[in-house]
Amino acid sequence: MSWRHHEHSRRAALATATGLIAGAAAPAAFAARAAASSGNAAIAAPTATAAQYTNPVIWQDFADIDIIRVGNAYYYSASTMHYSPGAPILRSYDLVNWEFAGHSVPVLDFGPAYDLGGSRAYVKGVWASSLAYRPSNRTFYWLGCVEFSTSYIYTAPSVEGPWNRLTTINNAYYDAGLLIDSDDTMYVSYGNTTISVAQLTADGRGQVRAQRVFTTPSSVGTLEGSRFYKINGNYYIFLTRPANGQYILKSTSGPFGPYTMRQVLLDLRGPVPGGGVPHQGGLVQTPGGAWYYMAFVDAYPGGRIPVLAPVTWTSDGWPVVQLVNGAWGASYPSPAAVPAPPLRAAPLTGVDTFDGTTLKPTWEWNHNPDNTKWSVNNGLTLRTATVTNDLYGARNTLTHRIQGPTSTATVQLDYSAMRDGDRAGLALLRDSSAWIGVKRDGGATRVAMVSGLTMDGNWNTTGTGKELASAAVQGGRIWLRATADIRPGAGRPGTFSYSTDGTRFTRLGPSFTMGNDWRFFMGYRYAIFNHATQALGGSVDVSQFELTTP
Structure with missing residues (x-):
């Protein structure tokens, strides 16, 4: 596994019970946003008109996206590596305008290097990690693996915090995606090329079992950056091929498979001039039943920036990114805002x-x-x-x-x-x-x-x-x-x-x-x-x- 593969993709995820888990497979028709948010009016990306949004939806560095919806808000978690606090959470009410809400990892207490006390942790720390919401105890969960060794779980009653460490697990859930199933069981998908699934204990503090569920064909290469979903009774593991592809695994027989694979995109022309291929993102469903894929594109020197596209589903349950002239669109019809009262995101400038x-x-x-x-x-x-x-x-x-x-x-x-x-x-x-x-x-x-x-x-x-x-x-x-x-x-x-x-x-x-x-x-x-x-x-x-x- 190359160092670029280890580092370049990170994202793990899941959709919540109110977001992905219980949604209908058929997407709703595009709907105009009920009320355009003016919260990001000073920002150079997103909104073009009340009926359209433009990509990138945020022109800032937020890589390894995990995105969920809970009630009337969407939440977006990203990588931060050596920056502290880690794992920022953004909030939106329309998938287009976003504001800062908090951080899942209050301090990088993973060793003395993170304090710059004679040693350093540059390009270590918080990589692709996962954010989920557990309705049974009304709690947010963050799960991430640090330095290919220990996995950490933090919890909070709200994204603003307070966030506290629930446990450490001595298993490397690399590029983990956390799924809280409809029966409240917690699962983690993880790995690079060899993809595994672990079942956690009911309290989330330990592991019940783990099993390899898929080995990537050599013709595909590397897959990582798991996002784990249950949609209409099927289990899906959404995976990236860094840095130019996205694939998805599907199981109709439970979280431990067997899984079959389908390509979602490969070498797709992105919407940012000079930028890379959209990849390593997450799926989310609107209250009206429409589906969207939030990915990032490599856009250095600024970093990896998020782009948004609608998704439809085939009759046999596979996602399809909606393209514009064979490419990820520079603009699309705006998602419908979440139900009233209309809320606006605070500006990022x-x-x-x-x-x-x-x-x-x-x-x-x-x-x-x-x-x-x-x-x-x-x-x-x-x-x-x-x-x-x-x-x-x-x-x-x-x-x-x-x-x-x-x-x-x-x-x-x-x-x-x-x-x-x-x-x-x-x-x-x-x-x-x-x-x-x-x-x-x-x-x-x-x-x-x-x-x-x-x-x-x-x-x-x-x-x-x-x-x-x-x-x-x-x-x-x-x-x-x-x-x-x-x-x-x-x-x-x-x-x-x-x-x-x-x-x-x-x-x-x-x-x-x-x-x-x-x-x-x-x-x-x-x-x-x-x-x-x-x-x-x-x-x-x-x-x-x-x-x-x-």
């Missing part, structure tokens, strides 16, 4: 003033933070947590997904409490990075643009950056800005600028070309950082973060 005393779920740390070194109290305070000249080894770097196809992030920073040797700013963060920020040295302060931060294929630092431009600043407050063009196949430029009054911005340094190698998997992020190079004790305050699109 806009201003965060860090109001209140907690971070919003749009934010994820690079590895686990040192919680003694940051706080939110109507503003974000970052105290230096690491003495290092390597941003990749600095704790408490706070990240935000980039909105595509192009967007701009602006932070307002109070640097008056920085100390000599401190570095604070705004980065375009990935395995090749650049940043704009404030440097305090010898009592003097300057704003600098730094590029050349690099990692090798084992995620060890090979370059800590070189200052390419700078200017003296004073007064204690500065606005830092980064603009990113993450269209795949284009020039991939990132640019930086600053302002001392929040109105007039000055470009600083040359354009930075963002990398598009898939092996880091996660796309570029905007990242706010503050670290020391001499001694701890300094701090910065961030009063505002704004994400805008043209």
Whole structure:
């Protein structure tokens, strides 16, 4: 099994009793959305008109999709690898407009590497995992396998939390899909090429039995990324061929098979110019009986972004993706919104003033933070947590997904409490990075643009950056800005600028070309950082973060 196969697909899933499990096989006719949500009006993808949606439905990095419906809401879980908290959950009321709801994995307590305490967990952590809802106890379940070894189950009464670890199981449910059957029995489908099914105990804390149910033919190659469904009495395991195909297994004889296989798509032209083939997603049914397939396309440097297509079913119970001119459509008729009252998703762009005393779920740390070194109290305070000249080894770097196809992030920073040797700013963060920020040295302060931060294929630092431009600043407050063009196949430029009054911005340094190698998997992020190079004790305050699109 290749490393790309292990890493490149992850998604496991299931449909809930109110979503997939009890639905009719025949799809309903397309219906116009009852009320167009204006929650994402500032976002550069989804809604074209009240009757159409456009792909991608979200132009942000949310890979290894598991999607379910519970009552009047859809929920979408994704991979996060080394970012903390892990396994974000998005919520929608129409499958098109999405908002952040929470995270299933509050902290990556899988070992010291996840704390950046001398070792690192880049490209490890939360891969393809599964989200399910159990009606019998009104509980959400998240299941995932970490580092090809241990499987973890977390539960919560709502997607907002609190999420708590239910158990660990010493079986590697790789790329797991969790099914809660109509009789309340819990099953897991998992594996790479060899696909197995496990039955869990009634309380979900252990395994009753496990059995290999399918071996992928050599003519197909690798299949993984399980999603497990029961639809009209048949059992289905939805599988990806990374990174260009989707297949499905069907059993009419129970969860342990036997299963037969059918190709769903292969080398299908996707809707994102320069992007890859839609694959590794999940199926979901609307309240009106229509079915949809949410997949992702590789779209680096931005990451893997979700696209949505309607699905119909053959008379003998196989799903068929509805195409437009032989391709995954750039637009389709909008799904009907869930029943009244109409609810709207909060926008994924806009201003965060860090109001209140907690971070919003749009934010994820690079590895686990040192919680003694940051706080939110109507503003974000970052105290230096690491003495290092390597941003990749600095704790408490706070990240935000980039909105595509192009967007701009602006932070307002109070640097008056920085100390000599401190570095604070705004980065375009990935395995090749650049940043704009404030440097305090010898009592003097300057704003600098730094590029050349690099990692090798084992995620060890090979370059800590070189200052390419700078200017003296004073007064204690500065606005830092980064603009990113993450269209795949284009020039991939990132640019930086600053302002001392929040109105007039000055470009600083040359354009930075963002990398598009898939092996880091996660796309570029905007990242706010503050670290020391001499001694701890300094701090910065961030009063505002704004994400805008043209």
